[in-house]
Amino acid sequence: xxxxxxxxxxxxxxxxxxxxxxxxxxxxxxxxxxxxxxxxxxxxxxxxxxxxxxxxxxxxxxxxxxxxxxxxxxxxxxxxxxxxxxxxxxxxxxxxxxxxxxxxxxxxxxxxxxxxxxxxxxxxxxxxxxxxxxxxxxxxxxxxxxxxxxxxxxxxxxxxxxxxxxxxxxxxxxxxxxxxxxxxxxxxxxx
Amino acid sequence: xxxxxxxxxxxxxxxxxxxxxxxxxxxxxxxxxxxxxxxxxxxxxxxxxxxxxxxxxxxxxxxxxxxxxxxxxxxxxxxxxxxxxxxxxxxxxxxxxxxxxxxxxxxxxxxxxxxxxxxxxxxxxxxxxxxxxxxxxxxxxxxxxxxxxxxxxxxxxxxxxxxxxxxxxxxxxxxxxxxxxxxxxxxxxxxxxxxxxxxxxxxxxxxxxxxxxxxxxxxxxxxxxxxxxxxxxxxxxxxxxxxxxxxxxxxxxxxxxxxxxxxxxxxxxxxxxxxxxxxxxxxxxxxxxxxxxxxxxxxxxxxxxxxxxxxxxxxxxxxxxxxxxxxxxxx
Numbered sequence: 001x002x003x004x005x006x007x008x009x010x011x012x013x014x015x016x017x018x019x020x021x022x023x024x025x026x027x028x029x030x031x032x033x034x035x036x037x038x039x040x041x042x043x044x045x046x047x048x049x050x051x052x053x054x055x056x057x058x059x060x061x062x063x064x065x066x067x068x069x070x071x072x073x074x075x076x077x078x079x080x081x082x083x084x085x086x087x088x089x090x091x092x093x094x095x096x097x098x099x100x101x102x103x104x105x106x107x108x109x110x111x112x113x114x115x116x117x118x119x120x121x122x123x124x125x126x127x128x129x130x131x132x133x134x135x136x137x138x139x140x141x142x143x144x145x146x147x148x149x150x151x152x153x154x155x156x157x158x159x160x161x162x163x164x165x166x167x168x169x170x171x172x173x174x175x176x177x178x179x180x181x182x183x184x185x186x187x188x189x190x191x
Numbered sequence: 192x193x194x195x196x197x198x199x200x201x202x203x204x205x206x207x208x209x210x211x212x213x214x215x216x217x218x219x220x221x222x223x224x225x226x227x228x229x230x231x232x233x234x235x236x237x238x239x240x241x242x243x244x245x246x247x248x249x250x251x252x253x254x255x256x257x258x259x260x261x262x263x264x265x266x267x268x269x270x271x272x273x274x275x276x277x278x279x280x281x282x283x284x285x286x287x288x289x290x291x292x293x294x295x296x297x298x299x300x301x302x303x304x305x306x307x308x309x310x311x312x313x314x315x316x317x318x319x320x321x322x323x324x325x326x327x328x329x330x331x332x333x334x335x336x337x338x339x340x341x342x343x344x345x346x347x348x349x350x351x352x353x354x355x356x357x358x359x360x361x362x363x364x365x366x367x368x369x370x371x372x373x374x375x376x377x378x379x380x381x382x383x384x385x386x387x388x389x390x391x392x393x394x395x396x397x398x399x400x401x402x403x404x405x406x407x408x409x410x411x412x413x414x415x416x417x418x419x420x421x422x423x424x425x426x427x428x429x430x431x432x433x434x435x436x437x438x439x440x441x442x443x444x445x446x447x448x449x450x451x452x453x454x455x456x457x458x459x460x461x462x463x464x465x466x467x468x469x470x471x472x473x474x475x476x477x478x479x480x481x482x483x484x485x486x487x488x489x490x491x492x493x494x495x496x497x498x499x500x501x502x503x504x505x506x507x508x509x510x511x512x513x514x515x516x517x518x519x520x521x522x
Contacts, residue, residue: 042209
């Protein structure tokens with residue numbers, strides 16, 4: 001890249017083409033590129049820039065973030081019950097750590113809430129009734145188990161490259177009993 | 192070559208002019224960006240306005256956007272294991288988390304040069320109704336639609352397009368079966384539920400010129416054999432408006448000098464469930480004596496009509512209670 005503009009200058013008798021190529025190289029650096037935070041409106045007269053830097057973050061229940069060494073899940077409740085990880089409630093201090101497994105074939109996995117019901121309701125005394133797991137599929141394993149993904153993880157090779165939040169609220173849960181030809185359904189909703 | 196072609200020279204000048212910054216705005220409140228937040232800008236590669244949507248989720252999955260292979264994100268090509276050259280002229284399904292661009296090219300004119308949306312007769316005269324530009328564009332100089340015979344001559348032009356979500360589900364179909372019962376010929380009204388096509392777990396994002404609300408089922412048609420509902424549920428995601436430059440006149444082409452504005456209709460991720468799915472090919476079991484053929488001798492026409500109306504009401508109620516219908520809600 002040309003740093004000193006005097007490199008663009010020519011003397012009488014210099015060949016024009018090398019100077020022309022240097023001029024083209026110099027002009028390339030003025031290309032404007034948009035991004036998630038920079039919007040460009042191009043017009044025949046020039047380009048107008050609108051910058052919207054991401055600033056304030058939304059601190060909400062079940063917010064999932066991942067650092068190089070740990071998964072952080074902010075406390076959130078299901079039917080007023082705090083989920084557990086490895087038997088420890090997520091509002092405990094220190095917060096329990098979620099171990100990540102592997103993604104699916106498309107390089108995706110989920111941090112998911114899993115509730116287990118008895119006769120269609122969550123037993124608040126059962127310490128295993130509401131848990132958070134890392135799963136590579138959203139398929140249910142048993143009729144009495146309901147799964148609600150909290151965040152989708154997008155993997156690049158063996159590391160998580162992006163976290164996409166799915167749930168932004170504490171949740172309610174409602175079990176729809178099975179009918180002829182259709183299994184029971186676990187419905188989660190924002191409260 | 193010792194000459195610089197005029198075209199190359201002019202291309203350089205053109206590029207320098209276009210990349211010349213004529214103004215900038217830094218928005219102070221770079222706040223939280225919600226799911227489905229849509230950013231629209233002129234896309235030089237597509238030669239059209241294009242939208243990018245912050246990933247949102249339905250049932251824990253990000254929707255699909257069908258895009259031309261030549262514009263597909265690298266992440267999509269990598270996931271599908273194809274090269275851009277191979278799918279260049281094909282459509283590929285990109286996940287929203289792969290950040291595909293949505294080409295916006297189905298615009299409707301509203302406001303000053305809009306087309307009538309409906310017509311009604313008033314005192315024997317046809318009076319047209321027009322879609323008005325939203326107040327926040329009127330505040331920026333958008334022209335108002337024609338009033339009566341008066342066509343406005345000033346005001347900035349406005350174009351609009353719709354971005355929507357659609358989720359495939361079980362499709363309800365109706366069927367009559369005729370056979371012999373104990374008391375003679377009987378008719379049976381059956382409901383069947385056809386499963387959605389494979390690969391329909393994810394919702395899809397599409398664009399359309401104007402919102403087309405779902406057509407309410409025809410009460411007569413749905414009682415006939417072979418009636419099918421749409422088999423999908425639709426939700427508006429955003430309306431994109433373009434505000435024309437001050438100098439634009441009716442017929443002025445959309446280009447980078449138009450200013451985009453987005454009106455969002457969704458702000459949170461969603462859950463989805465279908466209200467009723469009976470077993471496939473279930474026999475709903477409503478038996479109907481076919482009175483007109485064999486029973487006409489022992490019933491008056493008025494009696495028959497009454498019975499048929501009662502049965503029709505029963506069938507309509509049965510359909511309303513058993514039709515597969517999806518619901519979305521915030522999660």
